[in-house]
Structures are given as structure tokens and as C-alpha cells.
Amino acid sequence: MSNAEFLPFATTLHVRDTCLCLHLQRAARAVARHFDEAMRTLGLTNGQFSLLMSLNRPEPPTIGNVAAFLAMDRTTLTAALKPLERRGLVEVKVDTADKRGRRLVLTPVGRDALVAAVPIWTREHALIEGHLERADPDRLRTDLRALS
Numbered sequence: 319m320s321n322a323e324f325l326p327f328a329t330t331l332h333v334r335d336t337c338l339c340l341h342l343q344r345a346a347r348a349v350a351r352h353f354d355e356a357m358r359t360l361g362l363t364n365g366q367f368s369l370l371m372s373l374n375r376p377e378p379p380t381i382g383n384v385a386a387f388l389a390m391d392r393t394t395l396t397a398a399l400k401p402l403e404r405r406g407l408v409e410v411k412v413d414t415a416d417k418r419g420r421r422l423v424l425t426p427v428g429r430d431a432l433v434a435a436v437p438i439w440t441r442e443h444a445l446i447e448g449h450l451e452r453a454d455p456d457r458l459r460t461d462l463r464a465l466s
Contacts (some may be wrong), residue, residue, distance in 0.1 A: 349446060356442045360435055369398055370407060370432050372425060378421035389466055407431055
């Protein structure tokens with residue numbers, strides 16, 4: 319038998335009811351599933367939509383810029399780019415200013431995918447905000463940015 323101290327079930331209930339990390343994870347998973355389902359008609363996941371949208375800039379960003387913006391490590395971002403590259407939505411090109419660096423280029427096909435996805439995102443985003451009956455969506459965004 320273990321010498322570990324007994325952890326009362328009341329502690330489990332307290333964590334369940336108060337843990338910000340748990341509640342953020344649950345909400346994030348639910349929202350992600352919602353957007354995954356909505357974007358399925360375009361063959362995109364919510365993460366792919368966010369990644370493509372992060373590339374919609376006047377100048378192609380570096381891998382490091384996008385990784386920082388999406389709060390991903392570079393290895394995870396590189397793996398996430400592979401299916402988008404295979405579909406011709408994104409190209410990874412050598413940075414002309416620094417040959418060691420890479421720039422992420424949204425292709426015309428990728429831009430078309432974003433154009434098709436934005437009305438879906440707009441509709442679904444409004445539905446999600448509608449579920450925040452007592453919350454102020456702008457305040458929530460501000461608070462979430464403070465955490466990230």
C-alpha cells in the first residue's frame with residue numbers, strides 16, 4: 319500500500335469547479351470541434367483556418383513570426399504546414415534577406431480557400447458569441463489575451 323496521503327473527493331470537486339486551466343481546455347475543445355465541423359465542407363480544420371489566416375499579410379511571414387503568433391513551437395508549426403503544402407495552399411520559400419530563414423507564402427489556392435472560409439467563420443463566430451449570454455465577448459478576448 320502506498321504511503322501517499324489520502325486525497326479527499328472534495329478536492330477533486332473543488333478543482334473541477336474552479337480550475338481555470340480545465341475550463342479553458344474544455345471550452346477550447348468544444349469551440350474547436352464546432353469550427354472543425356463547420357469548416358469540414360472546405361476540407362479544413364479550425365487550426366488550418368487559423369494558420370492560413372495568419373499568413374494573410376502584405377509580406378510573407380517567417381516561420382518564427384507565425385509560430386509566435388499562434389503560440390506554437392516551430393516543430394509543431396512545420397508539421398501543421400505539411401498537409402497545407404501538399405494541397406497547394408501554402409509554400410515554404412527561402413527568405414531572400416536571410417538564406418537560412420524560411421517565409422510562408424499563401425498561394426492563390428490558399429487565398430481562395432480563405433475567401434470561401436471567411437463567411438463560414440463569420441456565421442459560426444456569431445453563433446459562438448451568442449452563447450456568451452452574460453459575458454462580454456470583448457472583455458473575454460482581452461482576458462484571454464492577457465493569459466497568452
